[in-house]
Amino acid sequence: MTDVSVPQQEQSSSREPRCRLGRRLKWRPTSSAHLAAAETRVLQHVKSKVERFYIPISNNRRVWTLKVDSPNPEALPIVLIHGFGAGVGFWLLNIDALAKHRAVYAFDVLGFGQSSRPKFGTDADAVEETFVNSIEEWREGVGLEKFILLGHSFGGFLASSYSIKHPDRVKHLILADPWGFPERTEEAAEEQRARIPVWMRAIGSILLRFNPLSPFRAAGPWGPKLVRRARPDLQAKFVDAFEDFTVIDYLYHCNAQPPSAEVAFSHLQIPYGFARNAMLPRMTQLREDVPITFIFGGDSWMDSRPGKQTKVLREESYVDVMYIPEAGHHVYADQPDKFNRKVVWVCNNVDRAHQSETMQTMETSI
C-alpha cells in the first residue's frame, strides 16, 4: 500500500502564483503539487508499504525521503541514489524486490525531484561538497548507522564521493552504470578537435551555455509532449508497470521545476560530459575496506572500462564488476529482475559478512 499523504508545500508555495488568473497564465504546466501527484501515481505500482516524508537539513533545506520498513531488522538497510534528472519514483521496479530482505531508503538528491532547490556555487569542489554534506545530514536525520549504498549514473558519482568522505557508514558500495569515472585525456580532446568541424564545435559551445534540460522548460505547455517524443524509450522500459505516460510525465514534472542541481551538475563537468574531478583516480582515496560492486548495462553507451580499471587500482580491496546483458544505461529498469537479483545477492553476502564480523567483535569484547 502506498502512503498518499502529500506534504505541505511550505517553501515552494511562495513561488506559486496565488490567484487563479496567475495559475492560468503560467507558462509551464507544472508545480510542486503536480510533481507530488505524479510521484504518488508512479509509486502506486509499488506493493510494499511506502512512507514518504521530508528530512530537514541545515540552511533551511529539506530532502524528500522514501522509506520502506524491513521485516528483518538485522539486515543492513540499502540506500538508493537516483541519477541525473530523476527522482525516487524511478526505483518503482526495484523497491519491492529489495524490500523483501531489508529496509529500503531512497531520497531525492538535493536540487532534484521534491527536495529543496537551492542555488549551488560554481566551483566544482564546493558543489560536490554540498551534495555530499546534504547526504550526510540526511543520514543523520534518518538515523542510519551503516548501510549499503547504491548509486545509479550521477548518483553513482555522488555515492563514490560520499564513500570517500564517510567510509565508516558504507558497508558496500554498488555502482550501477556510474557517471564521472573516466578522465578526459588530452589526446581524446585533441582527437575530438581534429575530427569535428569548426562549425559543429561552435554550435556545441553555444549549446553548452544553456542548461541541458532548458528546452523542456522553454517549451512551456508543449513540454510534456516534447518529453514524450524525446524519451519513448524510457516509457518502453516501464511499460510493464504503466502503459500510459505516467512515468514520462513524472520525469517531466521532476525537471520542469526551476533548475538547481542541473546547473550544479554542469559545473561538475568539462566538455563533453567528463567529470572535472574524475572519480577513477580518486578511487585510491577510498578506504580499502569498502567493497565495491559495479553493475554495468551490456548495451550502455557509458564507458564501462573504469570497472576493470578500479579493480587494478584497488588491488587490496574487493572490487567486482558485473554486466547485465540486454540492458542499457538505465540498467535497473531495462532488466529489473536480473538487476534486483544481483543486488539482492550482493546484499545478502554483505549481511553474512557483517553478521560474522559483529559476532567476532562481540567475542573479542567478551
Place this chain on the structure above:
Amino acid sequence: MNISFSGCGFLGMYHVGVASCIIQHAPNLQLQKLGGASAGALSAAMLLFGCDLRECTDSVLRLATQARKRVLGPMHPSFRLVKTLREGMRRVFPPNAHEIASGRLCLSVTRVCDGQNVILDQFDTREELIQALICSAFVPVYCGLVPPMFKGTRYVDGGLSDNCPHLGKNTINVSPFSGEADICPVDKLSNNLLNFSMTNTSIQFTTTNMWRMAIAFFPPEPEVLQEICRQGFNDALRFLRENDLIGCMRHVSSVKSMSEAFSDYSGRSTSECSNDSSAEVFVEIDRDRREETATQEKEDCSECKSEIHHANKQTLPTQVLDVFQEANRKGILQSILNSHMASFVSVVTLPYILPFETAFNYTLRFAEWAPEETAYYLKKLLKHLESRVEVQACQLKEKVMDLGSKSTYSQQLTDCRLVVFLKRLLDELHRRGVISWRGLPATDSSPLWDNMAESSLLSLECPEDVVVLNDNPTFRHRPRFYFDDILDNSEIWDMDTLLTFVDTQDYIVHRVDWVDAVVASYYSKTIDGNLDDCKELEVSISEDEGIASLADSTEVAFLYNSKL
C-alpha cells in the same frame, strides 16, 4: 536470430561494414528476419541477398561522390538519389529477389495519409520490392516532392516513424550513432549523460553524434566513409566476439541455445522460490558453470579456433578496400576539378547557371514522372469505373434473384410450357436429323426432360447432351440466353415456322447458340402475352400439385396455345 538496421542516410556505409563482417566472420549466424528503415533497409536487403560486397560498396560510394560533385551537394537539382538507387538495385539484386525477401525482409515505412508506421514484408514482383525499398528510403523534400507509391499507397521514409523496427526476441540492433544499440560505435571522447531517442533509435548527446547526423545527408570524402565502414566492421566484430558468435556452425548454435534455455529456466525458478535467495544464487552459479563448459568445449574445437584466430587479425574485406582505394585514386582531371580555382569558379557562376540547370533537371524529372503518374491515375479511374459497373451488376443480379424468388405459379407454368415446347422442338430436329442425343437412345429423352422441368426459368440450362449434327465440326451447347433482334417477336411462332427458321438461318446454326435464341424469343413472348392462358391453366390444375406433375397439363396448354 533477427537483425535490424536503423536508417541513417549516407552513414549506410557503417552498415556495409557491419554486413561485410557478418558475411565474413559469422556466415553460420542463422538470420531469420532482417529489417530496417531507409539506408538500413537497403543494407538488410543486401545482406539477405548476399550481394557482392564490391558492387554494393561501389554503389554507395558512387552515390556519395555524385552527391559531392556539385556545389550545393545533394541539394543540387542534378543529383537524383531515387533514380540512382533504383538503377543500382536493378543491377545488384538477384532475379528472384522478391521470393527470397517475402516474409523475411521487413521494411519500415511511414504511410503518408496518417503518418503511421507500416512494416512491408510481402512482395509480388522484383520491381515491387525495389519500389518498397525506394519508399523506405524516400526522405521528403530531400529526395523529391511526390512520395512514391507501393501497392497503391504512398509511403515515405520509415525513419520518420520507426527508425529501427523491432523484429521480436533476439534482435540485433545496428545503429551508426553511439547509443544503446547492440552494434554501435562507442564514443570514448564523450561521457555525456544526456541521450534522446529519435523514433526508436537511441542517440547519445555527443558532438560526434551531431557530426554524424550532419554527414548522414551531406556525405563526406571517401576517406571518411572508409573510416565509417571500418568502424562498422570493427564494432560488429567486437559484438560477435563478445557474444561468442564466431566459430563453427555447431558451437555457435549450442552456446547460444544453452544460454537462452537457461535464461528461461532461471526466470521461472525465481518466480517460484523468490523468497529463497540461496536458490537464486545457486541458479546463477549453475548457469555460469554450464556456460563455462560450453565455452570450454568451444575452445577445444579446432574449427572454431581457426575461425576466431582468423577473425582476430582480419580488417575490412579486400573487396571493400579495393573500392575505396580506387575511389581515393584521383586522376588529373579529378584533381583539376577539385582544385580551389575550380570550386571558386563554380561558386561564382552558380547564380547564373543554377536557374537553367534547375529548369532543365526539373523538366527532365517531370517528363519521367508524368507518364508513370498519369498511368496510375488512369488505372485508378478504370478501377473506379469497374467497381461502379460491378456495383450496378450486383444490383441487377439482386433484382433478378428477387424476381426469381418471387416467380409465381404462373411463371412456373410458363417455364413448363417452354420446356415442353423445347422438347418438342428438339424431338422434331432429331427426327429430321439436325441433332442427336448423346449417349442416349433416340427415343428415350426423359432425363433431359426431368432436368429441364426441375430447373426454374432463370437457371434454365440447355441440356448438355444435345449435339448438333452439321457439316461443320460438332459442337456442344453452352447455356446462354440470347435476346437477338434477328428473331422477330411480334408474331407467335409455331413449330413449323420455327423449324424453317432454323433451317434457313445458317447463321444461327453456325455462329449462335440457336436453341438459346429460340428459347429466349419464345420466352419473351410468353411472358408478355400469355397471361390469360396461365389463368386458364390455373383453373384447370389444382394448386398443390407439384411442378413435375404439371408436365402433362402444360403440354395441353401448349398445344392449345400453338393452335392459336
